[in-house]
Amino acid sequence: MKRNLVKMTAALVLLAAISGAQAQEQETPKEKPAAAPVAKPVDRAELEKKFEQTLRNATFEGRWCGIKDGRLGPEREDKYTILDARKLGGDVWIIRSRIQYGDRDVTVPIPVSVLWAGDTAVISLTDLAIPNAGTYTARVLVHGDTYAGSWSGGNNAGLMNGIIKRSAP
Numbered sequence: 001m002k003r004n005l006v007k008m009t010a011a012l013v014l015l016a017a018i019s020g021a022q023a024q025e026q027e028t029p030k031e032k033p034a035a036a037p038v039a040k041p042v043d044r045a046e047l048e049k050k051f052e053q054t055l056r057n058a059t060f061e062g063r064w065c066g067i068k069d070g071r072l073g074p075e076r077e078d079k080y081t082i083l084d085a086r087k088l089g090g091d092v093w094i095i096r097s098r099i100q101y102g103d104r105d106v107t108v109p110i111p112v113s114v115l116w117a118g119d120t121a122v123i124s125l126t127d128l129a130i131p132n133a134g135t136y137t138a139r140v141l142v143h144g145d146t147y148a149g150s151w152s153g154g155n156n157a158g159l160m161n162g163i164i165k166r167s168a169p
Contacts, residue, residue: 121142
């Protein structure tokens with residue numbers, strides 16, 4: 001009988017402890033997850049106008065590095081001259097770029113897609129043949145007066161980043 005009384009007492013103590021823990025759990029207010037900041041509505045027409053202004057008579061000046069065998073190569077100076085950008089419709093734009101290399105100096109209209117990540121433009125082109133330059137794929141993010149992206153063409157690939165400067169026409 002004494003043994004049964006010890007077992008019953010132990011069981012009651014255990015039951016009381018479990019009940020107390022459950023009651024304490026229910027009484028403790030749970031933290032609410034932090035609410036995501038509410039983004040203000042984006043006016044696409046305003047963003048597109050600003051994007052056009054950013055690219056008008058702009059020079060992308062920065063650095064690039066190649067990627068080979070999963071490793072980044074040394075950084076090198078880079079410069080791209082953009083005369084203007086014009087929306088054709090939907091996500092399709094024409095960016096007129098001045099390409100200078102060797103003794104060549106040509107202006108090429110490059111069709112691209114401009115996609116939007118909130119208020120940030122992402123220039124996107126996939127397997128685009130650029131006359132006298134090769135076939136390229138690129139994603140270039142334009143935010144304020146900066147750019148950053150990745151590119152590939154032929155057997156080459158790399159990363160790029162820098163600042164955007166504007167000059168008079």
